[in-house]
Amino acid sequence: MHTKTLSELSRMLDSGETSSEELTRETLDRIKAQDSRYNSFITLAEEQAMASARQADEQRASGKASALTGVPFAHKDIFCTRDLRTTCGSRMLDNFVPPYNSTVAEKLDEAGAVCVGKTNMDEFAMGSSNETSYYGPVTNPWGDKLVPGGSSGGSAAAVAARLVAGATATDTGGSIRQPAALCGLTGLKPTYGRISRYGMIAFASSLDQAGTLTRTAEDSALMLNAMAGFDPRDSTCMDRAVPDYTEGLNNDIKGLRIGLPTEFFSDDLDPVMAQQVREAIREYERLGATVTEISLPHSHLAVPAYYVIAPAECSANLSRFDGVRYGHRCENPQDLNDLYLRSRSEGFGEEVKRRILVGTYALSAGFFDAYYLKAQKVRRLIQQDFIQAFEKVDVIMGPTSPSPAFAQGDKTDDPVNMYLEDVFTISTNLAGLPAMSIPGGMVNNLPIGLQIIGNYFDEGRLLNAAHQFQKVTDWHEKAPEGAV
């Protein structure tokens, strides 16, 4: 059963072919037997999962089920889950058990989905390789020494290894799409404001957005149906109707206008990667889509702007982790300053500290205008680029990441090189646009991602385009050895 998609499992539960209890038991056993190879989970929720499964079966029996009722899934460990430890991949929160649910956890609970555990991630979602986690690196199921991407590397590895059929994830600069690309998955980062951030531990508030990692677009639609919607507890969440995202999946995409930004296909892009991505796009042309070249002239400024704005926001967002009320606290603090200094020095890892320092610097008196305000201006220019582009095209396509999965340790000593992993994904976060990464081919026997960027709240169109592609290709069905 572990090779089934969420949609298939949903149908099996519906037909009575299996029960949630059976499915959940099998899922948990499989994780326990196999996850030592991937380290994709931080915490398993065995008892809670079995209880939810039994409840789901009762719901199914009484005919009150939603599509996801009884289907096992995993939460990225950034979503607060009531009575279930939530670490955010950090020593700082090693002992943290939230007394509340994030809205995402609450909504999936209400939909009857069964959370089997919390997945590994880069510490506080800061990283592109899942090597900054306090709980150790995650291994990409596609190769023993390969990174799964990050920061949602645990969710991606768990889905790629067929431990779960779907997982929640978050994307601040590419943290859903890049792992999806590196693990051969379908990743969806919706429009900023589509899904509530309440209870989702903040990295950079103006960029963070919850989303999904699944194998197929159809499964993404199922999860998005449950997760999207207005939440009065998040002021940046949009009060906008949620359509049934599964409804438009089979729409004809004949006449879909695809824009290819010249900036995404520069000479810097590995020709092999470029070729694979272009081939995937030719598939769209065969489906009746038209392709035009477009320009996003400020693309090259996205990474520098991002690495001012995101650290600036994180430097304030992470101030609450001070050892006073919850989380890691140093032994025998001598005074308040000592408590702060040692609790935070011990609780945070290197990358987190680096970004707090960068952000603090960027906001300091005398630098604020040159860094933060300038970066915000760049952000508006990038947004304008997209707005203009979407006057001519329906979706924008390109590579998700510069290369397929790389080896663990390859980029850990070179932060800037690591940051460039997100060169194609960051601009959509700055603009707040929805984007997906879908399996688009193989390079060196490793999956690569095709990125599809849509206009605001155009998730339906993205899912439709992805689903139509998946109906005529089988990249998304490729599985790493040992997973099937």
Next chain:
Amino acid sequence: MQWETVIGLEVHVQLATQSKIFSGASTNYGAEPNTQACAIDLAMPGMLPVLNEGAVRMAVKFGLAVNADIAHRSVFDRKNYFYADLPKGYQISQMYYPIVGRGEVSINLPDNSTRPVGIHHAHMEEDAGKSLHEDFHGQTGIDLNRAGTPLLEIVSEPDMRSAEQAAAYLRKIHSIVTYLGISDGDMSQGSMRCDCNVSVRPVGQEEFGTRTEIKNVNSFRFVEKAINTEAERQIELIEDGGTVEQETRLYDADRNETRSMRTKEFANDYRYFPDPDLLPVEIDDDYINDVRGELPELPDEKQARFTRDYGLSEADAAPLVQNQAQADYFETVAKASGDPRQAANWIMGELARLMNQNDITIDQCPVSAESLATLMGRIQDGTISTKIAKQVFEALWNGEGTTDEIIENQGLKQVSDSGEIESLVDQVLSENPEMVEDYLGEEVAKKQKKKFNALVGQVMKASQGKANPAQVNDILQSKLSKN
């Protein structure tokens, strides 16, 4: 050298919302520590602020009351610093785009003149919690009940030139916010707190001197004392050849001195930036007009009306309108008694005296406006004298019954029976022949009048204050002229 003190105040007013500015927790004062702090106030991971619209409305109300520009778009910023009672490690405030822009208030000075004081701006922000350093054996206790309480910080222009003016400004702000009902203004509970920016300069010099900021001065009296003390310190310092350093100081009321807290060198860099968790506050003209429609009559308007409609002097009207309850009390007494001037005298005289003595406000006053009006009626209809009325008023205050019961039971009714008064007069005249002679022998009219009054006093005394003074006058006059 002649020195001039220049003062600007930053007044923090706690807004009287039911719940906190960014969470649903209650703002009630005095609860057990940490029982009114929810996950948002505790800055638990993933918690987000949601703006309380009530606080916005109150801020706009204040802005309109001081004729300020209301920003159609204001923005919340994060003010970053670490302290144990600041759970998020930043305070949400409004640095760059505050909700209330430039405005002005008119302050009332003791010589009955007024003076305009500019409002630079007012912005919304959240309060921090409290650090409790006592009772924790060398450790510090944190109470987060106050964390997230909405504040309006009102920043004045440096328009005040004396501690007296600063106190008058503070009283005016207090009047306005209590009239508007946006704060209880209770300084003893910290509902209103004040930072004073003080500098001195030689009279005639245009340029400001270096200022110091005295933090958290928490009573009208201390504001005056702290400013005077600080100005004296600065003058002495400069006259001794020193220079004033820009710094934050603390006022010690017990020793009546200010002490340095931190100098500019060690000032925090707060790294303000727009809070990405909150949208800009957008306000349109309809909203502003709607709030304008809710504005009550404000102290200045009321004062004008009191002088116009009730014939009060500015000096009488100004203290009456300082708080709304007192002004309302006055109006009730004035209307029921038909004598506004006497009503004002009673309220600013006997009533104020007893309230001060018992340290209570007019809301807690045991004598209702109606009772006072009845009492005044008994003076008007000759039942009692003004002097006896004060005695009755004290009895009313002490809950000894209604006006009429007290007059009746304590036998305080004025004696107006001419026969009775005549016999009292006769008695006094026969018992004090030397006073009578003295009076008759006096040739200077003014001195004679004084001696006459002494005899009236004797008759009143003999009647235990109950004789109708006018009648006593008449009868005495006629008796003495017959002599």
